[in-house]
Amino acid sequence: MVSNKVIYALSIVVVVLLIVNAYLITSFIGLQNRTTELANAVNEVSSGLSDVNERLNEVLSRIEELTGKVSELASKYEVLSSDVIKVKEEVSSKVSEVKEDLSSLDETVKSLAIRVGDEIKGLKKLHEELREKVRDLISSVKYPMVITDALGRTVVIPYEPTRVVSVAPSITEIIFGIGAGSKVVGVDEYSNYPPEVMELREKGVIEVVGGFATLNIEKIIALNPDLVVMVKFGAQIKHIDALAKVGIPVLVLSDESMEEIFRSILILGVVLNKPSEAIDLVTTMRTELLSIHEEVSTYLAEHNLSKLRVYFEVWPDPLGTIGNASFINDIITLAGGINVFGNESWSYSIITSEEVIARAPDVIVTTTHGGLYGGASDVLEMIMTRPGWDAIPAVKNGRVYVFAGEYEDIMVRPGPRVVKAVEALAKVLYPEAFGESPPPNIIS
Numbered sequence: 001m002v003s004n005k006v007i008y009a010l011s012i013v014v015v016v017l018l019i020v021n022a023y024l025i026t027s028f029i030g031l032q033n034r035t036t037e038l039a040n041a042v043n044e045v046s047s048g049l050s051d052v053n054e055r056l057n058e059v060l061s062r063i064e065e066l067t068g069k070v071s072e073l074a075s076k077y078e079v080l081s082s083d084v085i086k087v088k089e090e091v092s093s094k095v096s097e098v099k100e101d102l103s104s105l106d107e108t109v110k111s112l113a114i115r116v117g118d119e120i121k122g123l124k125k126l127h128e129e130l131r132e133k134v135r136d137l138i139s140s141v142k143y144p145m146v147i148t149d150a151l152g153r154t155v156v157i158p159y160e161p162t163r164v165v166s167v168a169p170s171i172t173e174i175i176f177g178i179g180a181g182s183k184v185v186g187v188d189e190y191s192n193y194p195p196e197v198m199e200l201r202e203k204g205v206i207e208v209v210g211g212f213a214t215l216n217i218e219k220i221i222a223l224n225p226d227l228v229v230m231v232k233f234g235a236q237i238k239h240i241d242a243l244a245k246v247g248i249p250v251l252v253l254s255d256e257s258m259e260e261i262f263r264s265i266l267i268l269g270v271v272l273n274k275p276s277e278a279i280d281l282v283t284t285m286r287t288e289l290l291s292i293h294e295e296v297s298t299y300l301a302e303h304n305l306s307k308l309r310v311y312f313e314v315w316p317d318p319l320g321t322i323g324n325a326s327f328i329n330d331i332i333t334l335a336g337g338i339n340v341f342g343n344e345s346w347s348y349s350i351i352t353s354e355e356v357i358a359r360a361p362d363v364i365v366t367t368t369h370g371g372l373y374g375g376a377s378d379v380l381e382m383i384m385t386r387p388g389w390d391a392i393p394a395v396k397n398g399r400v401y402v403f404a405g406e407y408e409d410i411m412v413r414p415g416p417r418v419v420k421a422v423e424a425l426a427k428v429l430y431p432e433a434f435g436e437s438p439p440p441n442i443i444s
Contacts, residue, residue, distance in 0.1 A: 150254035161227040173415035255414035258330040296336035299433035310337040311361035335425035367408040404444040
């Protein structure tokens with residue numbers, strides 16, 4: 001029989017085997033679960049790797065696409081770089097050419113300036129020679145004398161005039177300018193210069209014989225003049241016959257150009273026995289005008305500037321201006337400007353607003369018109385606000401100038417002060433040429 005010890009031992013072995021079996025079963029089950037979890041994890045990782053692979057493929061595709069574009073840009077850059085080099089070379093070549101042209105132009109300008117200076121010096125010398133010849137010729141003239149006036153009339157001056165009536169402000173200025181003011185007994189109401197004229201008017205030494213265009217013939221005759229001096233103006237010359245009937249000599253002078261102003265001064269110098277004074281006055285005027293013109297011409301040449309185009313408004317309503325047969329055209333020319341209506345052969349004419357706009361002046365110059373349209377500021381505003389004139393360079397750039405007071409007189413009177421008119425206008429057009437700042441719009 002099997003002993004109890006053996007049975008006990010077998011029991012223990014069985015129990016141990018059962019325990020081991022249970023442990024193994026449990027471990028197997030756990031292992032199986034872990035294997036399942038791991039399989040799931042592997043599946044998830046596999047799925048993730050698949051997504052990563054797809055994204056990686058997209059990235060690689062994008063990289064290839066960008067690589068292609070970079071290659072394309074690199075190719076274009078090479079072409080562009082080549083073009084830039086070519087353009088740079090061409091620009092460098094052009095700059096060299098421009099520098100050479102500018103250098104050549106500079107030499108031309110300097111040469112021109114020298115030529116202008118030489119020509120002006122030659123003119124000054126010629127004027128001196130002519131002055132002496134005219135002085136010799138005039139000094140031999142005696143009374144009675146015969147003069148051909150601006151109308152082509154033969155005027156006999158029997159003796160030296162001592163009682164003269166001047167019916168134009170410019171003539172009055174000339175007579176006083178040559179030192180014959182003491183001969184004047186009558187003037188028109190606008191004769192106010194030199195200041196001595198107003199003093200003599202107030203004292204009654206000089207009588208006023210009416211307006212420039214409204215002469216009082218009876219008053220002129222009553223003064224018993226031995227000479228009446230007029231300008232070639234219809235409202236004045238119509239009285240010639242009435243004065244001639246009572247034996248009063250009438251001398252008509254012309255003032256349509258600077259040369260005619262000089263001629264009028266010399267004629268009056270001969271007639272009033274002031275030849276030397278007249279010659280001196282004309283010589284001084286010519287010298288000063290040449291000096292101003294020389295200064296402007298040199299400035300324009302040295303700075304390679306074009307002459308400014310000028311519109312001179314004589315009257316605002318209807319619009320009136322000057323052509324090349326007016327002394328004001330000469331004032332503009334000597335001041336270094338170009339009259340925009342200088343191609344017209346008339347002295348004064350009515351024009352249209354459209355004509356002014358079309359000629360596009362760089363500068364507009366006018367006067368206060370004796371105050372008939374308000375003050376200078378009113379005239380300025382009237383021009384600046386005209387319909388369509390905002391397209392004119394002068395208006396756009398604020399280069400509209402109104403001459404007022406004494407400056408109005410010197411701009412419209414063909415007498416000795418035309419020199420001041422030229423100088424004033426030159427400084428308005430080219431202030432830098434005289435070392436001055438830009439002028440105000442109202443010159444007074």
